[in-house]
Amino acid sequence: xxxxxxxxxxxxxxxxxxxxxxxxxxxxxxxxxxxxxxxxxxxxxxxxxxxxxxxxxxxxxxxxxxxxxxxxxxxxxxxxxxxxxxxxxxxxxxxxxxxxxxxxxxxxxxxxxxxxxxxxxxxxxxxxxxxxxxxx
Ligand SMILES: [Zn+2]
Numbered sequence: 001x002x003x004x005x006x007x008x009x010x011x012x013x014x015x016x017x018x019x020x021x022x023x024x025x026x027x028x029x030x031x032x033x034x035x036x037x038x039x040x041x042x043x044x045x046x047x048x049x050x051x052x053x054x055x056x057x058x059x060x061x062x063x064x065x066x067x068x069x070x071x072x073x074x075x076x077x078x079x080x081x082x083x084x085x086x087x088x089x090x091x092x093x094x095x096x097x098x099x100x101x102x103x104x105x106x107x108x109x110x111x112x113x114x115x116x117x118x119x120x121x122x123x124x125x126x127x128x129x130x131x132x133x134x135x136x
Contacts, residue, residue, distance in 0.1 A: 008116055008127040011036060014052070015113045021055075021128060023089065024048035032089040053091075056110040056133055057083040060090060064100050073117040083109045083130045094129040108133040 007013070012035055013021050023034040028045035034053065039046045062081030068074075079095030081103070096112060097103055109130035116127045 003121075003123050005113075005115070005124045005126040006119060008125050013111075013113065013128040015126065018054060019111050019113045019128065020052040021085075021091065021111065023051050023053050023087075025051045025087075032085075032087045034089055034091055051087070053085050053087055053089070054111065055083075055085055055130070056108045057085040057091070057130070059103060059105060059107050059109050059130070060084055061105070062095060062100060062103050064098050079103070081109075081130065091130075094127060096129050096131040103132065 011022055013019055021034055022036055023032055024036045025032050026040035026043060026045050026048045029040060029043040031040060031042045032051065033041060033048060037048065040048055060082040062079055064077045064079050066077045068076050077098045079098045081095045082090050082092055084090045096114060110133050112129050112131045113126050114129045116125045119125050
């Protein structure tokens with residue numbers, strides 16, 4: 001018997017009908033920080049305020065990973081890309097699309113929570129990813 005899905009790392013995102021990334025915004029310089037941090041990496045102010053990033057964002061660059069990185073237990077190939085969110089922060093993340101030819105610079109990408117692998121206890125480990133917004 002398996003439990004509920006396990007996040008690949010606690011504190012990165014919140015799952016739900018509309019998943020969000022858990023970030024911080026510096027109260028001095030306004031920079032958005034992801035993952036959350038105790039201090040601003042731009043101006044070193046302390047105690048940035050928590051913010052949630054819902055997307056969608058804009059695809060900047062991307063590639064496909066065809067060989068599993070050390071310790072990675074999921075499937076290959078998988079897509080990785082840089083997505084700029086409306087808050088101005090660029091996030092490197094997994095893409096649901098693994099074929100680079102199927103993606104276009106500047107296209108809109110929405111946040112998803114996707115299965116990554118099954119851990120030793122049989123739990124589904126999930127992570128955040130960006131998926132192309134379906135064109136209407
Ligand atoms: Zn700052």
